[in-house]
Amino acid sequence: MTGVSLSAAAQENDFRTGEILLAQAAGYDPMRPAMPLPGASPRPEGNPEFDGLIDGPGAEDTFYMCSACHSIALVKQQRLSDARWDYLWTWMIEDQGMADPGEELRETILDYLKEHYSSER
Numbered sequence: 001m002t003g004v005s006l007s008a009a010a011q012e013n014d015f016r017t018g019e020i021l022l023a024q025a026a027g028y029d030p031m032r033p034a035m036p037l038p039g040a041s042p043r044p045e046g047n048p049e050f051d052g053l054i055d056g057p058g059a060e061d062t063f064y065m066c067s068a069c070h071s072i073a074l075v076k077q078q079r080l081s082d083a084r085w086d087y088l089w090t091w092m093i094e095d096q097g098m099a100d101p102g103e104e105l106r107e108t109i110l111d112y113l114k115e116h117y118s119s120e121r
């Protein structure tokens with residue numbers, strides 16, 4: 001290699017390092033895993049009274065309704081589309097024997113799930 005190409009390579013290197021530092025300063029960390037690590041909490045800690053469900057209108061109803069048969073972890077770990085939550089509600093009633101709590105609670109709980117555990121927002 002000639003001295004010229006060496007220094008061009010060094011400049012290129014400096015430039016790239018600078019780019020990465022700028023990106024990091026903007027909040028992008030290239031070393032951050034794309035997926036949450038196992039055991040890492042992907043979402044803010046929820047209310048311990050409701051087994052960690054995120055606080056908000058409907059959290060309490062969701063807790064009592066959905067913890068009757070299985071762990072709330074099964075609910076919290078989901079990121080489903082709105083349509084999938086609708087489907088799951090019907091599936092829980094028709095195939096899993098969940099008591100139908102009526103239209104009002106359906107709306108409250110599904111609104112809550114879609115607000116906090118949706119893949120769409």
Ligand code: HEC
Pocket residue numbers: 062065066067068069070074075078088092096097098099109113
């Ligand atoms: C009557 C009992 C019952 C109630 C009440 C109930 N579930 Fe379930 N749920 C089940 C059963 C049974 C399964 C299947 C568990 C398995 O994977 O073997 C399940 C599975 C699930 C799954 C996982 C589905 C999947 O694709 O793996 C989710 C999410 C879920 N329930 C959410 C809810 C929510 C939200 C509520 C409250 C609105 C709720 N459940 C209430 C019985 C119930």
